[in-house]
Amino acid sequence: MKNKVINILTEIRPEFNFSEDTNFIEQGMLDSFDVVNLVTTLDEYFGISIDGMDILPENFASIDSIVSLLIKSGVKQ
Amino acid sequence: MIQINSVEKIQNLIKIVKEHKKGYLTNFFLDIMKMDLWINLDLLEFEEIGETVFFCRKNKGFYNLYFTTTSIDYFINDLAYFMSKHKDELYVTDIVGKYSNISGLKDVFSHRGFFQYTSLVRMSRIINGPTVEVSNKAYLSFADKEKAIDVHKLLQNYFDAYAEQLPLLEEINAWAEKNRIIVYSDDTKTLQGFLIYELTGQTSYLRYWFVHPDNREKKIGSTLLRKYFADSQGSKRQLFWVIESNFNAIKRYEHFGFKRETLFDIIMINKDISYEE
Numbered sequence: 001m002k003n004k005v006i007n008i009l010t011e012i013r014p015e016f017n018f019s020e021d022t023n024f025i026e027q028g029m030l031d032s033f034d035v036v037n038l039v040t041t042l043d044e045y046f047g048i049s050i051d052g053m054d055i056l057p058e059n060f061a062s063i064d065s066i067v068s069l070l071i072k073s074g075v076k077q
Numbered sequence: 078m079i080q081i082n083s084v085e086k087i088q089n090l091i092k093i094v095k096e097h098k099k100g101y102l103t104n105f106f107l108d109i110m111k112m113d114l115w116i117n118l119d120l121l122e123f124e125e126i127g128e129t130v131f132f133c134r135k136n137k138g139f140y141n142l143y144f145t146t147t148s149i150d151y152f153i154n155d156l157a158y159f160m161s162k163h164k165d166e167l168y169v170t171d172i173v174g175k176y177s178n179i180s181g182l183k184d185v186f187s188h189r190g191f192f193q194y195t196s197l198v199r200m201s202r203i204i205n206g207p208t209v210e211v212s213n214k215a216y217l218s219f220a221d222k223e224k225a226i227d228v229h230k231l232l233q234n235y236f237d238a239y240a241e242q243l244p245l246l247e248e249i250n251a252w253a254e255k256n257r258i259i260v261y262s263d264d265t266k267t268l269q270g271f272l273i274y275e276l277t278g279q280t281s282y283l284r285y286w287f288v289h290p291d292n293r294e295k296k297i298g299s300t301l302l303r304k305y306f307a308d309s310q311g312s313k314r315q316l317f318w319v320i321e322s323n324f325n326a327i328k329r330y331e332h333f334g335f336k337r338e339t340l341f342d343i344i345m346i347n348k349d350i351s352y353e354e
Contacts, residue, residue: 015203015314016279028280028312032106033173033340040101052092055107 001077005066008041018063025057035060042066048073078122078133084112090123090130091145097128099147102182104171105132114247129155137238139167139346149181153188160189160347169194169239172343183343191345195240195352199342200327200335201316209306213261213296217304220258220271225249227268228258231287240320240344240352241285249273259304261288261297272301274309281309283317302333318342320352 009018009030016029024030030038038060039050050073059069071077081087087107095101115121120135129146146152170186172179183193211217220228229246236243244252252258252273261270270288274281283305288298309315315335319326327337344352 023278027278028276028314029278031277031280032108036101036103036106043101049095049098049101052090052095053088055088055091057107057109 001067001070001075002063004045005042005063005070008038008045012037012041021062023061025061030060032057038066042070046070046073046075048075078124080119081116081121081123081132083116084109086123087112087121087132090125090132093125094128094130094145094147097147099128099151101145102148102152103143103145104173105143105145106173110251111248114245118245118247124159126158127151127155129159131155131159133168136169139169139239141242142168142170144170149185152182153185156185156189164190164347167346167348169344169346171242172345174341175339176341179341179343183345186345190347192347192349192351194344194346194350196321196344197240197318197342198321198327199316199318199338199340200330201314201338202333202335203314204309204312209303209310211300211303211307213300214304216261216263217300218260218262219256220253220260222250222253224260224262224268224271225253225258228253228260228271228273231268231271231289232285235287235290236285237352239346244273244284259301259308261301269295270297270301272305274305276309276312279313281305281312281315283315286317306333 006018012034013029018024018029035055035057039055043049048070050069054069054072059065112121115134122133124131128151129144132143134141134143144152146155170191172182172186226246229249232243249258257274257276259272260268262268269292272283273285274283286298286301319330321341
């Protein structure tokens, strides 16, 4: 699942390295438009609907936080 | 329309749309700091219609219209009903995305009495070059509170409120506190130009760049831009939005290594008027 998330992020922002252990939001690697784009892509790819209350920058700040969100949204590991 | 009194309320409204599990289509990109400011100043309202939440930000003589909906199929009817209820108000909406993704939305708005006012394209560059030399440093400084007020006035007087989403004075003061407003003042001490940018980690976003009409052709614009480049050395990507039809500006930016992205912002208004350069 982690690798798929990295691939999706790299498609959205190919100029950044999402394998790095860093905060994607604080580092400006994802902006608010990218977060919406990411939510739509994750919903479609994994067949889920991420809860509106979870669409907050901190939930998309790292690979681990995104994976946690996916599991919370019903994606099986 | 109902006043929004917290960011949590916005999230709850988005939650309701997502619970339909029929998709997620929006032009409301959550910027928490900006939302907090709008909420504190009682500028943000909402209305739920069908599977859409409409968010309206009060502006000077008009509203900025945002929406969160499930899909175009539902949005067509929800927008029709919304506009039938509010036909006497002036609405400006931004449709943001790749052109192939947003042309359908543009058609929906066109059929509901909206006209394309203008469109913007995002340009960006990846930085890996040497340090930029800055000339006329003596005339450059960061805006203090007093200069911030002057910047605010110039934005109000010279920028297009429909196309530019002009910042509030509170936002300008916040930028000034972080030394993100570069100003150019010569020996007369009058403010002749400014540049505002945001720096978030690896991304630097040029928000506004202006030279007073009385001071054009004096290389003030390029001096400000070079100072911006120098201050953004730590970032990897620089970006900004430019009016798509401003070919001269685009050419100048391309000279500095910027390239057009595939991201567009189509600005539509429910009135037949066009942007004038």
